Amino acid sequence: MTAHLFPAPASHGAAVPTRPVSTRLLYAPTACAVACALLAAGHARADDAGVADAARALRPVVVTAVHEHSPAQIVADPKQPRQPMPASDAADYLKTIAGFSAIRSGGSNSDPVLRGQFGSRLPLLTEGAQLLGACPGRMDSPSSYISPETFDALIVTKGPQTVLWGPGASAGVVRFERERPDFTEPGVRFAASALAASAGRNDQTADFTAGNAQAYVRATANRSHGHDYRDGDGRRVPSAWDKWNTDVALGWTPSADTLLELSAGAGDGEARYGGRGMDGTQFRRDTWGLRLEQRNLAPWLSRLEAQVQRNRADHVMDNFSLRRFSPGGGMSMPMASNVLRETTSARVAATLQWQPDWQVTLGLDALHSPHAQRSGTPTRPYGDQPWRRDARFENLGVFAEGTWQARPDARWVGGLRLDRAQAWRYPAPESGMGGGMGGGMGGAATSASADDHRLHRALPSGFVRWERTLEAGASVHAGLGHVQRFPDYWELISPGNSAAGSGNAFATLRPEKTTQLDVGARWQDAQWQLWSSAYAGVVRDYILFDYAAMRSAVRNIDARVAGVELGASRRLGPQWTAQGTLAYAWGRNASDGRPLPQMPPLEARLGLEWADGAWSAGGLWRLAAAQRRIAPGQGNVVGRDLGTSGGFGVLSLHAGWRATGQLQLAAGVDNLLDKAYAEHLNLAGNAGFGYPGGVRLNEPGRTLWLRADVRF
Template sequence: MTSTFFFAGARTCSASPPALTPCALACALLLTGPAMAAEDPPSTAHTLPEVVVTAVHDDSPAHVVADPKQPRQPVPASDAADYLKTIPGFSAIRSGGSNGDPVFRGQFGSRLPLLTNGTLMLGACPGRMDAPSSYISPETFDTLTLVKGPQTVTWGPGNSAGLVRFDRERPDFSEGGVHFSASLLGASAGRNDQTADLAAGSERMYLRATANHSHSQDYEDGQGRRVPSAWDKWNTDVAVGLTPDAHALMELSAGTGDGQARYGGRGMDGTQFRRDSLGLRLKKEHLTPWLTRLEAQLYRNRADHVMDNFTLRTPPTTGMMAGGMASNVRRTTTGGRLAATLQPADALSLVTGLDFSRSPHDARSGTPTMPYADQPWKGDAKFDNLGVFAEATWQARPDTRWVSGLRLDHSQAWRYPAGNAGMGGMGGSGMGGMGMPASADGNHRERQALPSGFVRWERTLQPGTTAYVGLGHVQRFPDYWELISPGNSAAASGNAFATLQPEKTTQVDAGVNWKGQDWQLWSSAYVGRVQDYILFDYPGMGSSVRNVNAQTAGFELGGSRRLSAAWTLQGTLAYSWGRNTTDQRPLPQMPPLEARLGLDYAQGPWSAGVLWRLVAAQRRYALGQGNVVGRDLGPSAGFGVFSLHADYRVNQRLKLSFGIDNVFDKTYAEHLNLAGNAGFGYPGGVRINEPGRTFWLRADVKF
C-alpha cells in the first residue's frame, strides 16, 4: 500500500553562501510527494505512482521495504534518522538541524542496528554526536529494509527493537550501458543539496559512483528565533563489480565523506565527521540443486570525529571548558560475513553462516593553543563479536509459512586504564568521564554464548488478507556507550563495566493486512518483556547506568482509500508504551501517540498533496532518566503541523517539485529532544523548537 508522510520543515535565517565540496555536483531537481511508509503485498510494488515514498512487504509481512530515492515530504532528508522518521513507529532524538539519532518503538542505539550494504558503521563520540545515522545519505541507496522486532538472526547481534538495512543493488544494464540520475534542492535557511548516481557497464562488469552534498544554515522556529543548527556534509562512494554471469558477482567498493554541524542542545559542535570505508563482497547463486546461494563479505569502516566549542561558536570564559577545548575520537570497525542458502526440499530453505566484527576506540584531545592533531592517539576501549546463525523457512501449505531462526554470539569488551585514554571521554553534551580507571574487577569482559532466536507464523487468510504472529528473544551485550561512555566505568557511576548485565528481550509481534480494490489497511502490534533493561540515571551533572526490568507494548496502523481516479486519502497511527517495573514508573524517552492524515491528487503530469501531522501531549515520562543522548525533560505539549506539496513531470527525464512544510509557521518541539544550551544563545533547559515555515524546490533528472 502506499501511504503518505509529510513532515514539518524549516524557515530560517540567511547567512553567507556555502563553499562547495568536491562532491557538490550540478544535477537537476527531484522530489516532493508525500511519503508515508506503509506496507503492501509484493504484487503492488510495480504499480504504485512515483510521487510517493512507498514501503511494501518483501519476503515477509514483518519486513517493510522502501525506496529511499523516491520523493517524500518534508524537505528531503539530510541523514538516515531524518528519513526513518517517515516510517510509522519511528522518531528521532533531536538536537536541531541534522544528525539526529533514530528511535523505533521507543528503543534506541544498538537495539536498532543500522547497516549499509550489509556492513556496520559505528560512530565514535561518547555522547553519540556522530550517531551511525549521521554517516548515511539515504538517497544514495536503492532500498531500505526494516525488520520489526526480533524477527531475524542473519544480520548481526542485538536487534531487539528491529533492524534497518540501506543497500545498493547490482546495476541492471539490460536497457543500456549507462544510467545517470541527479537531483538538486533549494530551500529556506540556505538549504541546498546536490546528489548524483552514475552507473556504467555491461553484462560482464560495471562501475558505479554516487555522491552527495548537503548544506544548511541555522533555521528559525515559528517565533522567528534562530536555532543553532547549521550543517555542511558530503559523501562519495565508488564500486567496481565483475559479473562473469547472471548468477555471480564480485564487487570492490570504497567511500569517504566529511562534514560539520552546529548543535543548539550540546556543549560542543561537530567540526569533523570523517568517514572512510572499504568493502569486498562475493556472491554466487545456483551452485547445485541444494546449494542455491553462497555469499561472502569483508569490510572496514572508520569514523574520525572532532568536536569542539570554539570553531563554530564562541567558547565560554569560565568553567571546565573555558577558552576552548577539542576532542578527536576515532572508531574503526572491521568485520565480515559468510552465509550459505540451502534448499534441502522444495518447501524448505535454510540460511546459515557466521559473522564477526572488531571495533577499537581511540581518542586524543587539545585546545586552540595545543592542537589535538599534535597529540598521540590513545586507546580507551575495544569490542568484538563472533556469531553463528541459522534461519529456516518452511512453506507448510500454499497459504501457510513458518520462519524460525537461532543465533549464538560470543561477545567481548576491553577497557584501558585512564593513562591510555587521554581526554577522549569528553562527550558532545559536555564533559563526561576522562578515561577509565584501572579496576580490581578487571578490564576484560566476555560472554561466550548469548542466544537469540525467533519463530514466526505467516498465513494468507484469503486473497488480499495476510496475517502473522512471531515470538522472538534477543540477548544483547552492552555497547560502548553503556559500558564505558561517558565515564560509566568509574566507581562513582556504579562501575558499569564490571556490573552491567546483558539485556534480555522477549517480544511477541503480530500484524494483519487487508486489501480491496480501492482500499487497503494494515496493522502491526507488539508486546514485550525486558529483563536487565539498560537504563541511564541522571541525578545531577553526571550519569550512571544500571539494569532494571521493563515491559513494552505498542502498535502501528495505516490505511488508504482511493476516492476517485485522481484522489486518494491516507493515514497512519503509531503508539509506543513502556514501563520500568523495577522502579514502578514509565520508561523514559517514549514518543507520544502520533497520527498522520494525507490527501493526494494525481492526474496526468501533475500531482499534489497535503499532510496534517498530529502529535499528542506526552504525560508519561521519567524525569532524570534516559539514554546516553537524551533524557526525559518532563511533559511535552501536543501539536499539529500542516504541510503541502506539488510536482510536475516535464517529461520522462525531468520532474520539478515544490513544497511548504509547516504552512502555518507553528512553534513546536518534539518530545524526544535535547535541552537548549544557554551558552549558545538559545534558552537553556528547554526543548529545542523545530523549524518554522519552510519553502523548498527540488528537481530530478534521470537518463
Template sequence: MPASYFCPAPFLKLSCTSLTTTSFALFIALPAAAGLDPQGATTSLTEVVVTAVHDQSPTQVVADLRQPRQPIPASDAADYLKTIPGFSAIRSGGSNSDPVFRGQFGSRLPLLTNGTYLLGACGGRMDAPSSYISPQTFDQLTVIKGPQSVIWGPGASAGVVRFDRLPPSFTRPEARFSGSMLSATHGRNDQTATLEAGNTMVYLRGTANHSQSGDYYDGNGQRIPSAWNKWNADIALGFTPDTHTLIELSAGAGDGQARYAGRGMDGSQFRRNSFGLRFEKQQIRPWLSKLEATLYANQVNHVMDNYSLRPFPANGGMKMPMAGNVRRTTSGARMAATMDPTENWQLVTGVDIQRSPLEWRGGTPTSPYQERAWTPDAKLSNLGWFSEVNWQAAPRTRWVSGVRLDHSQAWRYDTPSNGHRSRSPLLSGFLRWEHQLASDNVVYAGLGHVQRFPDYWELIAPGNSALEKGNAFMALQPEKTTQLDVGARWKGDDWQLWVSGYLGVVQDYILFDYTAKSSAVRNVNAATTGFELGGQYRMGASWNAQATLAGTWANNRTDGRPLPQTPPAELRLGLNYAEGPWSAGALWRLVSAQHRVAAGQGNKVGKDFSASRGFGVVSLHAGYRLNQKLKLLLGVDNLFNKAYAEHLNLAGNAGFGFPGGTRINEPGRTVWLRAAIEL
C-alpha cells in the same frame, strides 16, 4: 568560523547559492527535454512524493529511497526513518539526530549499510551511525520489526534497519545517469548524482551527494543554531562473469560539519572511509541455492569542539576552548549459505564477526589535537553463528524460525581500572507463524528473544558509573528482551489496510540516571507494548488517501514509573493527486502530548525533563513532469509556521542562550524546490 554556516536571510528567503543550484539543474536538463511532449511521452521518471511508508510484508517495511518524500528530503538516516510509523528521533538541531523505534534506541536498533556496520565514536553519540548515512545515495530501505530475524548481527531487540545499494543490471553496453538538486529556505541546498556504466560482464557505479543548510528559524522567528555541511562519495566495481555470479569491490568517503543547539560542542569533522568486498554465487546445486560472503572495514574520524563553529561561550558549561578527536574502525566479515533441501524447506546459515577498536586525543586552539598521539580507549568484538529456517507447511501456511549464538567481548584502556569482559553464549531466537487468508491477505504471530551485550556507550563512554555495584564496565548485565509480535494485512482492489502490535518484557534493561553534570547507568526490568497501523484508499483514477497511526507504552517495573524517552502517539494523514504530468499532495501530521515521563532518566543521548505538548503540522507539495527525463517538485513544510518541539529532544545549550530544560523548536515554514533528472 565559516560564514556559510550562518544563513543571513529571513526564514522565507531562499539563498543565492540555493537558487543557483536549481538554475544549474534546469540548465542541464532542459536542452535534453526540448521537443518532447510531456503528455505523450512514455515516462521513465516515475517519482511519487512519499508522505507515509507502509508495511510491505509480515514484519517488514521496504521503501524505495530514490523517491522524494515530505517533509523536505532527509539529510540523514534518522530524518528519513521518521516517515515510517513507529519511528521517531532524538533531536538536537538541524541534522544528525539519533533514531528511535518503538521507544528503543542505540544498539537495540542496528543500522546496516550494504550489509555492513559503521559505528560512531563520540562518547555522547554526536556522530550516531545514522549521521554518516545519506539516504538518497542508496536504493532500498528494509526495516525488520522486532526480534524477528537472526541473520543480520547481534543484539537487534528493537529491529534491524538496512540501507542497500542494489547491483545494476545491463543487457548491453550502456551508461545511465540520475540526479537531483534541491533549494530551500534557511540556506538549504542539496545535490545528488548516480552514474552507472557497464555491460553483461562488468559494471562501474559512482554515487555522490552534498547537503548544506544554514541555521533555521522556528515558528516564533527565533534563530536555532543548526547549520550543517556534509558530503559523501562512493564507488563500486562489479564483475558478473555469468548471470549467477557477482563480485563487487567498493570504496567510499565522506565528511561534514554540524552545529548543535542542544550540545555544548559542535561537530567540526565527520570523516568516513569505507571499503568492502562482496561475493555471491547462486544456483550452485539443486539443494544449494546461494553462497555469499562480505568483507568490510569502515572507519570514522570525528572531531568535536566548542570554538570553530560558535563563539566560545564563557557561560556554556566549559572553562576554556577545547577539542576532542575520536576514531573508530569497525571491520568484519559475514558468510552465509542458503540451502533448499526440499521444495518446502529453506535454510540460511552462516557466521559473522566484528571488531571495533576506539582511540582518542584532545587539544586546544593553542595546543592542537593534530599534534598529539592517539590514546587507546576501548575495543569491542563479536563472533556469531546464525541459522534461520523457512518451512512452507501448507499452501497458505508458513513457519519461520531462527537461532543465534554470540560471543561478545569488551576491553577498556581509558582509566587505571582497565579491564576485559566477555560473555558467551548469548542466545537469540524466534518462531513465527504466517497464514495467507485469501489473495494477499496475511496474518502472523511471532515470539522472539534477544540477549544483547552492552555497547560502548553503556559500558565505557565517559561519565558512566553503575549506581550500586562499582563501575558500569564490570557491573552491567546483558539485556534480555522477549517479545510477541502480531499483525495482519488486507488488500482490496482500491484499498489496503495493515496493523502490527507487540508486547515485550525486558530483563536487565539498561537505563541511564542523570544528575546535574553526570550520568550513571544500571539494569532494571521493563515492559513495553504498542502498535502501528495504516491504510490507503484509491478514490478514482487520480486521488489516493493514506493514514498511519503509531503508539507505544513502556514501564520501568523496577522503579514503578514510566520508561523514559518514550515517544507520544503520532497520526499521519495524507492525500495525493496524480494525473498526466501533474501531481500534488498534502500531509497532516498530528502528534499527541506526552505526560508519561521519568524526569532525570533516559539513554546515552537524551533524558526526560518534562511533559510535552501535542501539535499538528500541515505540509503541501505539487509537481510537474516536463518529460520522461525531468520532473520539478515544489513543497511547503509547516505551512502555518507552527512553533513546536518534538518530545524526544536535547535541552537547549546555555552557550547559545537557551535556559536549562528548554526544548529545541523545529523549523518554521520551509519552502523547497527539487529538480530530478534521469538521462
C-alpha cells in the same frame, strides 16, 4: 503490496542565517556537483530505447507511502521525492515510517528511535555491515554518516524477527542497500537531483553507472548544506550543517549468477548543535568493502555470499570553531576532542534449498571495533597529541534462519543465533595503570594492558513466526522472539562508570534480555488497503541511564514494552487517494514503578493525494499528542526526559509535474501555518547560543522547497 506509511513533519525551516557554516568543506563537493551537471549534459542524447526505459522508471513525484513486502519487513525507495523535503541523514528519513521517531538536536544528525528503543537495540547497516559512530555522547550517531538518497532500498525489520543481520537487534534492524546493476548489453545510466529551500538549504545528488554484461562501475555523490533555521516564533535555532559523501563500486559479473564487487567511499562534514556544549567540526568517513555472491551452485545450494567491510569514523568536536566560546557545561576553556572508531566486519552465509518447501540460511559473522581518542585546545592542537585507545569491542556470531512452506497458504519462519561478545576497557594514564593503546589507530600512542578489564558473554537469540494468507486478500502473522544484547560502548564505557572506583560497570552491568510477541494483519481490495502491527515485550536487565548533576550512570532494571501501529489507504476515485497511519509506544520501568523515559507520544499522519497524468498534488497533516508519561532524571545516552510536552499539528502541501520522460519537478511548503512546536524526543537548548537553556529546541517554521530530478 500495501501502501501504508506517511511522512513526518518538516525537519528544516526558513531562516536568514546570522552565522553560516564555515566553507572549508565546500570546494570538493561543489566541484563534484559541477561534474555531475556536465555528465547530465553529455548524456542528454541517449538513444530512444534508453529514454523510454528511463521514462518508465520514473516514480511518483512525491512519496506519501512505502510498501510492506512481507509480514515482518517494510521496504522503501529512499531516492523518491517526498514530503517533508529530502532527508539530510538516515534518521530524518526513517521518521517518515510509522513507529519511528528521532532524537533531534537541530537541523541534521538526529538519532533514530523505533518504538521508543534506540542505540544498539536498532542497528543501522549499510551494504550489510554496521557503521558505528565514535562520540561518547552520540554526537555522530551512525545515521549522521548515511545519505539515504545514495541508496536504492531501505529495508526495515520491526522487532526481534530475524537473526541474519548481527546481534542485539531487539527493536529491529535497518538496512540501506545498493542494488546490483543489471546490464545485458553495454550502457550508461545517470540520475541526479537538486534541491533549493528556505534557510539556505541546497542539496545535490548524482548517481552514474556504466557497464556491460561482464563488468560495471558505479559512482554516487551527494552534498547537503543548510543554515540555521528559524522556528515558528521567528527565533533562530543553531542548526547549520554542511556534509558530502562519495562512493564508488567496481563489479565483475562473468555470469548472471556471479558477482564480485570492490567498493570504497569517503565523506565529511560539520554541524552546529543548539542542544549541546560542542559542535561537530569533522565527520570523516572512510569505507572499503569486498563482496562475493554466487547463485545456483548446486540444486540444493541456491546462494553463497561473503563480504568484508571496514568503516572508519574520525570525528572532531569543539566549542569554538562554529560558535563564540562561552564557559559553561563543565568546560571553562576552549576545547577540542578527536575520537576515532574503526569497525571491521565480515560475513559468510549460504542458503540451502533441498526441497521446494524448505529454505535455510546458515552463516557466520564477526566484528572488531576499537575506539581511541585524543584532545587539545587552540594553542595545543589535538592533531599534535597521541591517540589513546580506551576501548575495544569484538563479536563472533553463528546463525541459522529457515522457512517452511507448510501449506500453500501458511508458512513458518524461525531462526537461532549464538554470539560471543567481548569488551575491553583501557585505563587512562592518570589512573596509574598506564595509558591507552594506539593499536594502529594512527599517530603516536601510549601503552596499557586491558587484561584485567575484559568482559565477555555468550548470548543466545532466536525467534519463530507463523504466517497465514487468508481469503479475500487478507493475511495474518504472529512471531515470538528473544534477544540478548551486550552493553555497547555508549553504555559500558562513555558514562565514565566502568572503572572500579566509579561504579565498576564491567562487574555489575548485565546483558539486556528482551522477549517480545509481534502480531499483525493486512487486508486489501480494489479500494481499501488496511494493515495493523502490535507488539508486547518483557525486558529483563534493561540498561537504563540515571542522571545526577553533570554525570550519568547506567544500571539494570526490568521493563515492559508494548505498542501498536495502524494504517489505511482508500481510493476515492480515479485521481484521489486518502491515507493515514497511527503509532503508539508504551514502556514501564517495572523495577521502580514508573514509566520508561523518552517514549514518543501517540502520533497520527493523515494525507490526501491527487494525480492526473503528469500532474500531482497533495497534503499531509501530522498530529502528535501531549506526552505526560515521563521519568525525570532518566533517559538514554543522548539525553534525559526534560518533562512533559504539549501536542501539536503540522500541515504541509506539495505539488509535482513530470515535465518530460527524463525530468520531474516538485515543490512544497512544510509547516504551512508556521507552527511553533518541539518534538518530545529532543535536546534542550544551550543558553550559550542565546536559545533558552533547558527548553526543547523548536522545529523549523514555514519552509519552502523546490526539487528537480533528472534521469537518463
